[in-house]
Amino acid sequence: MSDWNLPWNAACLCGQVKMRITATPVVSMACHCTGCQKLTSGPYSLSLLLPVDGFEVTEGAPVVGGLHAENQQMFCPHCKNWLFTRMPALPFVNFRPGMLEDASWVRLIIETMTRERLPYATTGAEFSYEGFPAPEDYGPAMAAFADHGARPPAN
Numbered sequence: 001m002s003d004w005n006l007p008w009n010a011a012c013l014c015g016q017v018k019m020r021i022t023a024t025p026v027v028s029m030a031c032h033c034t035g036c037q038k039l040t041s042g043p044y045s046l047s048l049l050l051p052v053d054g055f056e057v058t059e060g061a062p063v064v065g066g067l068h069a070e071n072q073q074m075f076c077p078h079c080k081n082w083l084f085t086r087m088p089a090l091p092f093v094n095f096r097p098g099m100l101e102d103a104s105w106v107r108l109i110i111e112t113m114t115r116e117r118l119p120y121a122t123t124g125a126e127f128s129y130e131g132f133p134a135p136e137d138y139g140p141a142m143a144a145f146a147d148h149g150a151r152p153p154a155n
């Protein structure tokens with residue numbers, strides 16, 4: 001597919017950390033869990049799952065924060081924005097699309113942990129799970145995203 005208009009530039013709120021995305025994302029997600037509610041100070045977290053080879057920090061030095069767990073939630077050392085999550089066991093990075101120069105085009109394909117969803121928090125996601133989806137559930141969602149997931153507008 002050539003209609004993704006890559007690469008994309010991204011930055012944290014203060015601009016110390018800059019990132020570059022050069023590969024097509026695999027799927028878009030919202031997570032309603034109470035952990036994500038606390039981390040974002042909002043109703044849910046947003047993710048674009050990116051191939052690890054297609055994601056690069058080009059400026060600044062993100063630090064581990066959040067739960068300091070095996071999956072490392074990475075933050076700007078200055079403005080403390082939650083930027084992305086490294087997942088050492090998987091060939092993907094969970095990138096927060098709010099860091100993109102233009103995040104207005106992003107639409108959600110998967111929503112997870114709806115059993116902890118705040119009553120007013122709706123996402124329009126096509127695939128909805130009360131918990132976290134099983135690994136085999138990602139196949140159909142990724143296929144839907146590749147087929148008709150929202151693309152950024154042409155520059």
Ligand SMILES: [Zn+2]
Pocket residue numbers: 031032033034035036037045113
């Ligand atoms: Zn969550």
Ligand SMILES: [Zn+2]
Pocket residue numbers: 012013014015016017076077078079080081
């Ligand atoms: Zn920052």
